[in-house]
Amino acid sequence: xxxxxxxxxxxxxxxxxxxxxxxxxxxxxxxxxxxxxxxxxxxxxxxxxxxxxxxxxxxxxxxxxxxxxxxxxxxxxxxxxxxxxxxxxxxxxxxxxxxxxxxxxxxxxxxxxxxxxxxxxxxxxxxxxxxxxxxxxxxxxxxxxxxxxxxxxxxxxxxxxxxxxxxxxxxxxxxxxxxxxxxxxxxxxxxxxxxxxxxxxxxxxxxxxxxxxxxxxxxxxxxxxxxxxxxxxxxxxxxxxxxxxxxxxxxxxxxxxxxxxxxxxxxxxxxxxxxxxxxxxxxxxxxxxxxxxxxxxxxxxxxxxxxxxxxxxxxxxxxxxxxxxxxxxxxxxxxxxxxxxxxxxxxxxxxxxxxxxxxxxxxxxxxxxxxxxxxxxxxxxxxxxxxxxxxxxxxxxxxxxxxxxxxxxxxxxxxxxxxxxxxxxxxxxxxxxxxxxxxxxxxxxxxxxxxxxxxxxxxxxxxxxxxxxxxxxxxxxxxxxxxxxxxxxxxxxxxxxxxxxxxxxxx
Amino acid sequence: xxxxxxxxxxxxxxxxxxxxxxxxxxxxxxxxxxxxxxxxxxxxxxxxxxxxxxxxxxxxxxxxxxxxxxxxxxxxxxxxxxxxxxxxxxxxxxxxxxxxxxxxxxxxxxxxxxxxxxxxxxxxxxxxxxxxxxxxxxxxxxxxxxxxxxxxxxxxxxxxxxxxxxxxxxxxxxxxxxxxxxxxxxxxxxxxxxxxxxxxxxxxxxxxxxxxxxxxxxxxxxxxxxxxxxxxxxxxxxxxxxxxxxxxxxxxxxxxxxxxxxxxxxxxxxxxxxxxxxxxxxxxxxxxxxxxxxxxxxxxxxxxxxxxxxxxxxxxxxxxxxxxxxxxxxxxxxxxxxxxxxxxxxxxxxxxxxxxxxxxxxxxxxxxxxxxxxxxxxxxxxxxxxxxxxxxxxxxxxxxxxxxxxxxxxxxxxxxxxxxxxxxx
Numbered sequence: 001x002x003x004x005x006x007x008x009x010x011x012x013x014x015x016x017x018x019x020x021x022x023x024x025x026x027x028x029x030x031x032x033x034x035x036x037x038x039x040x041x042x043x044x045x046x047x048x049x050x051x052x053x054x055x056x057x058x059x060x061x062x063x064x065x066x067x068x069x070x071x072x073x074x075x076x077x078x079x080x081x082x083x084x085x086x087x088x089x090x091x092x093x094x095x096x097x098x099x100x101x102x103x104x105x106x107x108x109x110x111x112x113x114x115x116x117x118x119x120x121x122x123x124x125x126x127x128x129x130x131x132x133x134x135x136x137x138x139x140x141x142x143x144x145x146x147x148x149x150x151x152x153x154x155x156x157x158x159x160x161x162x163x164x165x166x167x168x169x170x171x172x173x174x175x176x177x178x179x180x181x182x183x184x185x186x187x188x189x190x191x192x193x194x195x196x197x198x199x200x201x202x203x204x205x206x207x208x209x210x211x212x213x214x215x216x217x218x219x220x221x222x223x224x225x226x227x228x229x230x231x232x233x234x235x236x237x238x239x240x241x242x243x244x245x246x247x248x249x250x251x252x253x254x255x256x257x258x259x260x261x262x263x264x265x266x267x268x269x270x271x272x273x274x275x276x277x278x279x280x281x282x283x284x285x286x287x288x289x290x291x292x293x294x295x296x297x298x299x300x301x302x303x304x305x306x307x308x309x310x311x312x313x314x315x316x317x318x319x320x321x322x323x324x325x326x327x328x329x330x331x332x333x334x335x336x337x338x339x340x341x342x343x344x345x346x347x348x349x350x351x352x353x354x355x356x357x358x359x360x361x362x363x364x365x366x367x368x369x370x371x372x373x374x375x376x377x378x379x380x381x382x383x384x385x386x387x388x389x390x391x392x393x394x395x396x397x398x399x400x401x402x403x404x405x406x407x408x409x410x411x412x413x414x415x416x417x418x419x420x421x422x423x424x425x426x427x428x429x430x431x432x433x434x435x436x437x438x439x440x441x442x443x444x445x446x447x448x449x450x451x452x453x454x455x456x457x458x459x460x461x462x463x464x465x466x467x468x469x470x471x472x473x474x475x476x477x478x479x480x481x482x483x484x485x486x487x488x489x490x491x492x493x494x495x496x497x498x499x500x501x502x503x504x505x506x507x
Numbered sequence: 508x509x510x511x512x513x514x515x516x517x518x519x520x521x522x523x524x525x526x527x528x529x530x531x532x533x534x535x536x537x538x539x540x541x542x543x544x545x546x547x548x549x550x551x552x553x554x555x556x557x558x559x560x561x562x563x564x565x566x567x568x569x570x571x572x573x574x575x576x577x578x579x580x581x582x583x584x585x586x587x588x589x590x591x592x593x594x595x596x597x598x599x600x601x602x603x604x605x606x607x608x609x610x611x612x613x614x615x616x617x618x619x620x621x622x623x624x625x626x627x628x629x630x631x632x633x634x635x636x637x638x639x640x641x642x643x644x645x646x647x648x649x650x651x652x653x654x655x656x657x658x659x660x661x662x663x664x665x666x667x668x669x670x671x672x673x674x675x676x677x678x679x680x681x682x683x684x685x686x687x688x689x690x691x692x693x694x695x696x697x698x699x700x701x702x703x704x705x706x707x708x709x710x711x712x713x714x715x716x717x718x719x720x721x722x723x724x725x726x727x728x729x730x731x732x733x734x735x736x737x738x739x740x741x742x743x744x745x746x747x748x749x750x751x752x753x754x755x756x757x758x759x760x761x762x763x764x765x766x767x768x769x770x771x772x773x774x775x776x777x778x779x780x781x782x783x784x785x786x787x788x789x790x791x792x793x794x795x796x797x798x799x800x801x802x803x804x805x806x807x808x809x810x811x812x813x814x815x816x817x818x819x820x821x822x823x824x825x826x827x828x829x830x831x832x833x834x835x836x837x838x839x840x841x842x843x844x845x846x847x848x849x850x851x852x853x854x855x856x857x858x859x860x861x862x863x864x865x866x867x868x869x870x871x872x873x874x875x876x877x878x879x880x881x882x883x884x885x886x887x888x889x890x891x892x893x894x895x896x897x898x899x900x901x902x903x904x905x906x907x908x909x910x911x912x913x914x915x916x917x918x919x920x921x922x923x924x925x926x927x928x929x930x931x932x
Contacts, residue, residue, distance in 0.1 A: 036810070036931065057812030072807035074800050075923070085800050086811030088793045096793035139811075 002028035004202040005042070008221075010147060015169055015179045016221075017193035019186070021235055021432055025202040026182045027069065030149050034066045035059040046147075060086075065140030066149040071132050073139075075125035079118050080104045083139045110142045116168065129292070130161045137168065148172065149180045154188055158290050159460065159492030166192045184235070186228050196222040198234045205234050235433070246444045249468040251280035253316075255452035256302070256421050261311035263297045271297035273476035275311070279421065279452040284443065286467025286484070287456040289495055294476035295456045296338060299425050302454075303335055304328045315421060329358050332420035334446075336410050336427050338456070340403075344410040347399035351391050352380035354398050355413045379416075387412035388438060404435030411439055415446060422446050425456040440466060460491060532594050532603055539591025539610040546617035547584025554580040557625035563763065564631055576624020583617035586610075622893050633883055635767045638775065641879025642840070643668065643850075645778045646833030647857025648864060648871035649785055650696075653826035654703075655866055656789060657819050658802040660926040662718025663703050664830050665854025666725030670695030671834020673729040676737070676845035679747030679838070688747050689774075689835050696831020697824055699725055704823040708816050711928040722854070730847045737845060750774060750839045774832065774840060779872075781829065786868040798822055802922035805929040815929045833857070859908035866921060878904040 002025045010016045020026045031037040033044060035053030043050045046062045053059045059066075073082045080103050089102040107120045116134045124132060133153060140148055150169070154162045169179050169192060183189060189196055198205050206222050222234070256279040263272035271294040279285045287295055300306035302313055304325040313320040315331055329335065337343035345354045356365045356376050364375040380394035389408045391401055398406055407428070414422065424443060428436040443466060447453050457463050463470055464484045471481045472494040479494050554577040561572040574582075590610035594603065619628065647664040654661035674695030679688025699721050706712045737745035750772045758769040768775075789795035797818055800808040805815045837853075838845050856878055863877075864870025885900035 034810070055812065055814075056810050060812050066810070068810065072804070072810045074804045074807055076803055077800070081796060082807075085796060085808065086813050088796060090793050098791055098793060098796060 002202050003032070003039075006199065006202070006204050008197050008204065010178045010180055011195075012146070012178050013173050013176045014194040015173050015181055015192050017189040017196045017224075018180055018182045018199065019184065019189055019196055019231065019235055020199035021184055024199045024235075026199055027151055028202075029199070030066065030151060030180065030182060033059065034064060034149065060143055063144065063146035064149070065143055065145030065147070067133065067136040067140060067151065067153055069152040069155065071129075071136055073124045073132055073135060075123075077124060078120065079122050079124060079127075079135050080107050080120035082124055082135060083107050083120075083142055087143055106142055107138060110138050114138070114141060114168070114172065116141075129156045129290075130158075130164075133157070133165070141172075145177065147178045147180065149182070151182045152184075153181070154183060154185060155458075156291060158496040159488065160496045162188065186231055186235075189231065190224065190228060193224045196224055196226070196231070198222055198231065200235060232433075244440045244444060244465040247448070249283040249447065251283040251468070252450065253281055254278050255281050255316055256454065257312075257314045257317075258298075258302070259312050259314075261298070261301060261313065262309045263294070263301045263306060264309055265297055271476050272301065272308075275473075275476070275478055277471055277478060277481075279454050281420075281450050281452050282447060283468045284447050284453040284455055284466050286463035286470045287454070287473055288460055288463040288470050288491060289458065289473035291458045293473045295425070295458075295473055297476075298473070299335075299338070299423055299454075299456055302328070302423065303333070332418065334414035334417070334419045334422040334451075336407075336414055336422075336424040338425035338429065340407055340410055340430075345398045345406055348397055350395045350397055351384065351389065351401070351409055352376050352394040354409050355380050355383055355394075355416075357413065359417065383412045383416060387442070402432065404431040407431050407439065408435060411442055415442060419446065419451045421452045421454065423454045423456075426458065427455065428457075428459075428462060460488065460495070464488070464491070532597070532600070535603075535607055536591045536594030536596075539594060539607070539614075540588050541591075542614050543584050543587030543589075543591055543610065545584075546587055546614050547581050550617050550621040551577060551581035551584060554621040555624040559620050559623035559625070560627040561619075561623070562627050562629050564629060571630060574620060576620050579620030580617045580624075583613040583620060586613035587617065622888060622891070622895070626891055628887065631763055631766050633880075633887070634763070635771075636883040636886070637876060637880040638767060638771075639840070639879070640882045641875040642775055642778055643833045643836040643853050644857045644860050644875035644878055645782065645872055646774075646829050646836070647854055648860040648875055649778075649781055649868060650826035650830035650833065651858060651861035652785060652789075652866060652868055652871055653822045653829065655861065655925050656802045656922055657798045657822040658805060658922060658924040658927065658929070659703070659707050659819055659823050660714040660718065661703065661823070661826060661830075662715050662858065663699055663721040663725075663854075664833075664857050665850055665852065666718075666722040667696040667699045667827060667830035668834040668837065668850040668854045668857075669722075669725040669729050669848070670699050671831035672837040672849060673732070673834075673845050674831070675835040676745055676747045676838040677732075680744055683748065685748040685750055685839055688839055689750075689832065692835035692839070693828050693831040696829070696834060697827040700823050700827020700830070703827075704820050707928065708819050708823070711930065714926050714928075726848055729845070733845060733847050741844065745844050747838055747843065749843050750835075772840060774836060777832065782868045782872045789868070799922070801929075802924055805924050805927075809929070809931070819929070830854075830857075856904045859904045862921075863904075863908050874907075877907070 006025075006029055008016075008018075008029070018026050018029070028037065032039045033053070035056045035058050038054070044053065045051065046064075051058070051062055053062070074085070077085070080100070083106075084098070084103040088096070089099040089106065090096045091099050104120045107118065110116075111118050116138050118131065118134050118138055124135065127135070133156070137148075153165060157165060166188065169181060173179050173194070181189075181193065222231070258278075259276045261272055261275045262270065265271040273294070275298060277285065287298070289295055297306060301308045302320065304320065304323050304327065308321060311321075315333065318331070320328055320331065323331070341347060346357070353376070356379070360366050360371060361368060364372060365379070366372050377394060383389070384391060384394050387408050389401075389412065390405050398409055401409070411427070422443070427439055427443065431439065443453060443455065455463065455466050467484050469481055470484055470486075470491065471478045472491060473479070474495060474497045479497070479499055482491065482494070556575060556577040558573050559576040559579060563571050587610045590606045590613065594606055598606065647668060650664055650667065651661050671692035674691035675688040678691035679685055682688070702721055703717055706717045707714045752770065752772050755769040759765045761769070789799065797808065797813050801813065801815050801818050809815050834850070837849050842849070857875070860871050860874035860878055863874035864872070881900045881903040885897035888895055888900065889897040
């Protein structure tokens with residue numbers, strides 16, 4: 001059950017934050033409100049009247065708009081076509097000739113009225129994510145919404161773009177529209193929300209005698225004055241430490257050395273552009289940056305998953321360029337891939353099998369001809385308890401586990417051989433807070449035994465928490481290498497490509 | 508705030524394609540130079556030094572163009588080389604398509620000079636023959652456009668042709684009406700289309716597999732009925748009236764174009780009109796915008812209140828109508844009787860035309876005409892006893908499609924959700 005008797009009331013002109021961990025049921029709740037899913041029980045009232053939403057069509061008619069986490073835009077359409085889709089201005093009666101001029105005028109009108117600049121003739125696939133999001137918002141606004149739902153809108157934005165979006169949300173609320181803002185980022189909630197509903201495991205949470213309860217407004221909601229750590233505790237159900245505890249790093253010899261690396265992406269566009277970096281033993285180098293600035297291609301090039309066009313990659317002074325992925329792994333590199341279901345685990349394999357995906361042909365797990373099921377099962381039992389993998393048994397298929405436990409399987413596999421270098425890409429994406437803490441501690445532990453660690457994450461908080469040094473990537477280049485103590489705002493500016501004097505000095 | 512935003516909007520314009528030396532234009536240039544050299548050297552040396560005459564009408568008199576075969580083969584080969592050279596030299600991008608067409612046409616002309624040397628090629632007959640052979644391909648490819656632009660892969664064009672051809676022959680004979688035959692052809696196409704729609708959209712079966720199975724089903728059903736019903740009593744069941752040829756007075760007197768376009772049958776006009784109608788429909792109407800949205804990003808279409816499955820059903824059935832009409836060509840226009848497996852892979856060539864034409868109506872028309880021309884030329888070659896096996900020309904559609912799919916002639920991009928069933932999450 002994704003939602004269990006949730007009550008939520010949204011008033012006109014307010015920004016209502018829906019706060020919860022990944023998988024808590026926020027999106028499920030909103031998809032029911034938008035007619036994409038049907039509730040088994042309960043009712044939805046709009047302006048006091050009960051409504052049944054069988055499809056998004058009904059929700060739109062009732063004045064509800066939604067900006068989805070994964071944008072609902074047709075990449076090969078222009079901005080105007082995307083915005084018109086489903087609510088086209090037509091003439092010629094049943095023939096339905098598109099009235100492009102009127103469609104375009106509507107777009108520009110809405111765009112100007114709310115201060116959301118969009119170019120109606122641009123192709124959506126050519127727009128950066130921030131602009132695509134503005135298109136989504138304009139699309140919702142042209143349909144005369146009273147209630148606008150934004151599902152994890154800041155996940156793909158730089159801190160600066162996030163601030164812009166928060167300002168837009170505020171000004172929309174001031175015109176009397178209601179905003180539901182779904183997020184798991186506490187800082188943003190504190191910055192914008194008029195009211196907060198916390199969801200945990202499909203239920204609204206707020207202890208009845210808790211001081212956080214808003215005075216008599218609606219049950220379930222929390223006032224925005226609630227301290228951050230209390231909100232975090234409500235969200236995860238126990239007190240959590242938001243910071244990663246660690247001792248100062250003791251960097252040793254150079255383990256990974258990348259110089260002059262150039263890598264192209266699938267379309268042949270340069271993704272990594274003359275990158276130089278060094279990771280030493282016993283330190284964590286974090287790579288910060290908005291998704292899609294070359295981090296993926298950089299890691300894939302190191303792992304031998306993607307061909308580098310130029311440059312050198314060395315592991316302890318031995319070249320890794322041109323090696324196969326298997327050779328790279330055997331050389332002592334551990335790899336936590338960014339997309340676990342694509343590259344990390346085989347969902348239909350058991351936990352035990354997944355734990356030996358890289359060692360199955362070596363003693364004691366097997367040889368070139370056969371596997372040794374006994375050794376595999378035995379070591380699996382050890383790992384399961386050592387890495388706190390919550391699974392009915394080591395013979396369960398990985399697909400049945402939660403995201404966090406799947407990720408622990410990946411981490412357990414990669415960390416159970418002697419490593420010189422650990423590469424962790426988005427190590428806690430889609431992972432519950434409890435597992436995040438555990439995985440972070442494991443990464444720090446690996447550092448403390450002298451492994452060089454490269455962490456790539458689009459969550460700035462994660463990079464700041466884990467890293468001893470932070471390299472900021474923007475459009476395939478490393479703009480600067482900074483200390484994690486640098487103010488967030490300045491790292492944020494770097495992530496947006498703005499190089500400040502101070503950052504240049506630090507390098 | 509707005510300043511920062513404008514900056515991001517401007518940013519994207521500078522995100523340019525990579526600066527590779529062997530870009531598309533240079534690759535095409537090399538290809539043209541190569542085929543031009545082949546034409547000039549091989550065709551030129553093999554060609555007889557006799558006059559090749561391209562005449563307007565059927566007889567050998569009044570040539571529109573007379574040229575020495577060997578000289579022509581070499582000349583047009585050199586023209587192709589020159590076109591390729593211009594591309595290699597880096598002429599402006601807007602000339603690219605023109606030069607490419609010039610090069611290909613020159614290559615074809617060089618080949619013709621070699622083959623026609625000492626003989627004659629009647630132009631009107633060649634063009635109208637090409638158009639007639641292209642007719643089912645146009646309709647089949649248009650059916651494919653309707654299905655695939657909304658996201659349903661249609662491999663069953665062949666089966667729709669067969670059912671259409673069979674229905675037209677049977678009902679046309681029984682009702683002794685060519686119009687009843689035409690309507691039955693449409694019904695036959697729709698029967699296969701509705702099976703495709705239900706299995707692919709409702710039951711989410713792999714669309715390519717469904718298509719192949721439906722082709723086999725159509726082949727089996729029509730083959731069985733042909734042997735049991737039509738063969739024993741062909742007069743009663745398998746002698747449909749032919750579609751009448753109409754001549755539009757005035758227009759039909761225009762040289763070349765007149766006899767090709769205005770002395771023809773209803774199906775030709777229908778096909779050509781449909782190309783324009785479907786093109787306008789897809790690009791200018793609400794239906795077209797929604798169809799393309801459903802074929803590219805069905806979830807996005809759903810979230811703005813479009814009924815994805817409903818639209819797909821509609822378009823697959825419309826495709827059935829068009830492909831069924833294409834099937835009528837085989838019995839009501841071409842031969843005048845049904846025969847077992849008489850479509851002989853035409854549905855697959857139509858599919859090739861769809862892909863070669865990049866899923867657009869005009870592209871499909873161009874590809875279908877090109878393939879029709881190749882077929883007509885193959886017939887001509889075997890008639891004049893050319894040393895070139897006509898099977899080589901019959902292979903052309905498939906080779907052209909492989910080249911197109913391999914991306915050698917520009918980017919071929921199918922609708923993003925083509926073949927992906929829509930399931931609500």
